[in-house]
Amino acid sequence: MTTGAATAAKAEQNEQGLGIDKVQLQVLADHSLAAADAMASTLYRTAHSTFVKETEDFTCGLATPQGQTFAAPKGFGSTWFVGLDYGKVIGLIPSYEEGDICITSDPYSGFVCTHSPDIHLWKPIFHDGELIAFSVGHIHNTDVGGAVPASLSRTLTEVHQEGIRIPPTKLFRKGELNSELVEVMLTNVRVRDQNWGDLKALVAAMNTGERKVLEMAGKFGVDTFRNGIQALLSYSEQQTRALISTIPDGEYFFQDYIDEDSVGGSPCRLALNMIVKGDSIVFDFTKSDPQLTSSLNVPTGGFERHTLLLVGIFHAFHSLMPDILVNTGMTRPFHCLLAEGSVLNPQFPAAVGMRSLTATRLQDVVFGCLSQALPDRMPAAPAGSISIMNVLTSDPETGRRVMAAIDPLIGGGGAMPFSDGSNGSGGNGGFLKNTPVEINEVEVPLRILAYYLTPDSGGAGRYRGGLSTTLIFKVFAPHSVITARNRDRTRFQPWGVRGGRAGKASSYVVNEGTPKEQNLGNTDIFTAQPGDVIRITSSGGGGFGSPLDRPAEAVLHDVRQHFVTVDGARSEYGVVIVDGKVDEAATKARRAEMRKQEGEGHFDYGRGREAFEKVWPKETYDALIERLRQRPVSWRFFLKQRVFAHLRDAVNVDARKLHAAMDHVESEFPQLRRKAEAAE
């Protein structure tokens, strides 16, 4: 395929102006949106799996011949892939013909697919023999085979364990289904009918996209269409650049952590140095952790504008500029720097299945940089952990096995510069629905004892962070397996800003307050026995502004709503409430006292992170990453774990102690030194 030098030149020219009548542009934008919506409707309507219908973990869109997504549905499907660039993967197929539909589910070919359950399709659309666009899209299959049901687990260490991977290839050749390929795929998965059903739905969506594009080309003329779709990208780019121009030039650094880099492991740092200059931004992620020997890696192929690196931007910029056109044009002003062999740019065959946990925290890191740059406009951290609970149990009477998703655990939105955060869910985790208590009780032999918003869980502030949810339930059958994937934020809390306090950490406890009490932390899989009572609480959103500036009446109101307790009002807001009324004098005195203790920093990170950083200051962690990077990729995670184990009881690790520890650990492996010497 030749994309044509002329088209490229035209695209270049559109970088300057939009190169098309701006009324026509808006009309084309509406029609493209309608086309993408029609594709998503087709997919949503005809997909077989409940997973697709409930989580809307799919995308549909239209891309230019160069593979840039210019139209995505609004309010339908996943928010993560709207900036996806199919350019590389398109180039991996030597030539295209009418009726072809291509497929891949390999996270290491073209970096469109980011874990093996995601099946991506792209279909070339020809008008009078000329390739004018692609239909594109993906769907998350519940299972694609591999070591564990549903194919995803933190315990996996190589992509080969994460199910079947399809390299970029043709699923349809000139309209003819490659049925041998389909048979190979379906032979390797656990629920073949469901995958086949979902794949058919995605194919139907591709065909809907083709039909809609040809209608547009017919209606507006192919020249207008060809130029127009480039202009849509430029338009989005211009809007994005205009917004970036309002951000003061400078460097902004932020780091945040995943609680565990593997099951029961040490923290994983994600760090971003954001360099704003004029209307463009450099994202330097090179101070992030090395590649992990767990499935938390994010496969980006080192691509400087990979969609998963910019999801935080999509959310933040849409919030700041609600009519921004969301497409790949948004990614153009960004340039990301990634270290090879790092958690954000892992080398084959690192496992990547659970990359969504990391990608979620990565959004917090982007929000943290933007918060420093736009302190009056950005919210505090959202809860930051999006997990779905599944239960596999049996009916105590009939013995019937039941497996069901019972509820998502999301937690509160971050407090905004003008409003409390939303309770229970919100921020970047607002796309999931809960399951009604009544449905859970009739479907699954368990009893829900309570489902409520957790008092005092929102970060205190002038504006309070959104509250977390608490779910308490009891199981009745032996060996009931409770799965809670993507759990995090039990140690590192969602941060507050400008005097606002961090939201409360998440927690997961069995048989609380009994001799059998057990703290489960971030456990993915737990086997419960009859009579076990399980409580799971998500994290709360961070607060915005000093809690001492929150009007006492507003705190009293929160107390009446059971959002804040009388104790919480006193200890965190300095508001003394006696018999349902504010004690003005006591409040004044207490607030004056508390004001003296208030910190100065832009962020409040909460105790978990403060304690960790007392032991591991930023500079020490920088030095750790620097040292690890000098070693071969396959050694990095191993050495990190050894060093953390070695320093387990340290109270403060400075550079000297770190180097001493590293030297000590490395001395156990003379082969490392020999290799390094040889390299010199």
Place this chain on the structure above:
Amino acid sequence: MTYRVGVDIGGTFTDFAVLDDANKLYTLKVFSTPTRPGQEVIDGLRALKKRYGIEPSKVSYFTHGTTVGVNTLIQRNGAKLCLFATQGFEDVLELARLRMPDVFSLFSLRTRPLIDREHVIGMRERILSDGSVETPLDEDQVRAAVAQARAYGVSGIAVALINSYRNPAHEQRIKELIAEAAPELYVTCSSDIWAVIREYERTVTGVINAYVQPRMTNYLTSLQKALRDEGVSSEPQITKSNGGVMRAELGKRACVDVLLSGTASGVTGASFVAKLSGFGNIASLDIGGTSADVALIIDGKPQFGSGEDVGEFVLHVPSISVSSIGGGGGSIARVDDQGVLKSGPESAGSEPGPACYGRGGERPTTTDAFVVCGFLGQAEIAYGAVNIDRAKAEAAIGTLAKKMNVDVRDAAESVIRVAVSGMYAGMSKVFARHGTEAKSFTLMPFGGGGPMIACFLARELGIETVLVPATPGVLSALGGLVSDTKNDFIQTVYEMLEPATLAALESTYATLAERAMDWLRKEQGHPGEPQLTYSADIRYAGQSFEIETPITAEWIKKRDADSIADAFHNEHQRLYDYCDRKAAVQVINARVVIAAANPKPDFPLRELRKHAAKPDRTVSVYYGGKVHDAGLFDRAKLEPGATIEGPAIVSQSDTTTCVLPGFAGFVDGYGNLILKDGTLS
């Protein structure tokens, strides 16, 4: 001679449609009196007497749609309430279903509940999913809670407990206890209103009902009195969201059933007119000053759903599906920082309204663009209530023209294009959701702005035919008049569809049918032939959504699981393009709808006399970058058989129809104006 009167009370105007025994239709418009609800009905009755000599005592049937309930909800000025919920689940309203309205935005917030958490009191009780009582109701605690509610100064209490769809005993007992201790309080039990599984949906339905109840009750009581005082002896009926009618008296309890009163009867009216003229698939398009709503009528049947938006809330009782596709004629146009022209979502509303209304609005709206292009302002509109100020429209659009560096007429035409393309995107979504194509539909515009924009939108959608009804202004009023008396009944079943469960299913349906008959005969007092329609909400085991599947009384009686399952598989195939005939099937809810026919008008089909209509005069319109001569026609003078050629403007007192170049129109035997796009095919 007796008269049947249908009334639709809108935001600005109240429409009357009156039929006499000879099927002659009389129409009338009066101003609405939002501050004195009910007064407009009196004004209208007096005007009917004055203009047509219709005596109130000769009114044999009176039905009306009201916006009192929906306005109470939108303006949030309803009752102060307490909610009694099960302990441990008091946050049910605040949690809702978690999903945020805008999943992209970090600033998205869910709707604030109608009852603050402060006023939710947890009841010590628990019923399990099989209906058994795990924790008996603590009656002393209930009494204490009632005292607390009184101390809060509430006027009503909503009661919604976990699993009450299965066993309403605790809710009912609480109702009794409230009646004993505080007889002055309104009480709504969720199990009385819509006894269906899913605690949030059932609770919010009960809460909305309780919230609008005092206002609805006062309004209906004063209307009943006013009608009696005027001499109308027949009992007033009220139109419902489900497209039916019931006695106004019942609307004092089942308030949530009448929220979409007017919108639903508009669609009923549209489907009646369409059927009469032989059209099966209709997209009805109701455009007013601030709203543009679309409903699909497929094979003559309005589409039903639950999950209709009412202001910030979602309605979970069966309603005719109507989707909003934009902001109507008042949508404000602007040029963004990148120089791209945008339409809406901001609206000039009815106050100050478009610049051309001369009521202080200065920003350019869609309506102003129509004035600048010459489509509006050529004849009197809105019964002379509005004067079009062309200079003001040009000044407003002129500000855009300057930014866009084009002629004012080109700017105006661009505003129309962008507004239309926004509606195109909204409408495409509606068609896509129903898995159907715009091409197979006829567009039926009504409301003040529908006929103005219909040809533009039809051309964008590839729709060939536009049907402008004879009386687009009174379609909702007429809809109420032709509606059947109708009510919905539901019971959650939640059983696998298999022979062992069919006996229970049969008895569930028998109970529902009995309740339905009681409703028709005893509560509604309707003597007519009852029509019972059976359906079941069914899904494949493991799915989280169900499909309402029509079934027959015979299958239930014969315990014919296969036929029921087949009906579901076929329905699944129709909606989702696939089915799995081997998979296990689960019945979630049993539904029964009872309807009894009310007399329908038999409009005479008038003889067609084919002739080219003569315009009153010729005016200039701007379309496609060119000035065209367009005939200006008076709708009242267009006889059956008359033909017109676009470009043309057809003016009538409540709306203006724009006929674009390439469209040809003719008037059918019922007086409908049918426009066909000759540039297609």
